[in-house]
Amino acid sequence: MKQEKHANALLLELLIVIFFFMLASTTFIRIFGEARKENIRTEARGVALEKAENISDTLYLTSEYDKVLKEAGFDMDGDAWVLPVEHCKLAACMDETDMVSGKLIRWDIQAIMDDEVLFILPGARYWPEVEQP
């Protein structure tokens, strides 16, 4: 009789422990999930930033931006050039302004992840028109 009571108490304790463990687990899983999401976002931002800097620096060197973007793997999507990178995508918007003295090419490279903008890297290059003697 005494042994049976002891077994019942142990079983009850185990049930309570399992219940509390499950409660705690839901919180821990949520925390670990949040940390994982933040890590993925951080990694994506780093990779995209490095890629965007490289593209922006290359765009600075040439006025034929279409060629550069195509070579970098960008595809035209509406008004923007889009390139999928790790966990996010890069969207480059180009703008060309003709001036009396030359032309000013401006661009914005945005990194977008799940409709959230991670960063916007602006760029510009002025190309003067060389006067003929």
Place this chain on the structure above:
Amino acid sequence: MRQRRIAFGPGAASLILIVVILCMSMLAMLTIASARNDEKLSLRSAAMTEDIYSLNVKAEESLAGLDEMLVSARQGSSSQDSYLQEVSTLLPEGMNLEGNIVTWKETSTSRVLVCAVRLTEPMENARYEWVDHHLIMDEMGVTFDD
């Protein structure tokens, strides 16, 4: 030989649960703190890069404005002196002319981009050439030359 029985008495399961929860809490705290710190660093890095590239954009826009003015200044000048005189009167705000060198600064919250171009003679094809383009970071007193 008598075999020793391992007894699983009352309270053992609760004790194990407490230890496990404490360990998991520590791990969770470390994980989330590390992830947050990494994200902060990544955000700072992105903000710094954006800031530097924005300064460069401003410099290019200022240069475009200056060059547009140089075109009109060249039209009414035949000699270098009259050209420089015309430039000094038409010079955009924020720019300085010293000799034949135009200097200006682009500023953001903690960085300054110092720019300088040398004006060529009116007979030359190119109207200017870059002579200085360097970044000064206020918070660290660090200077980067391009």
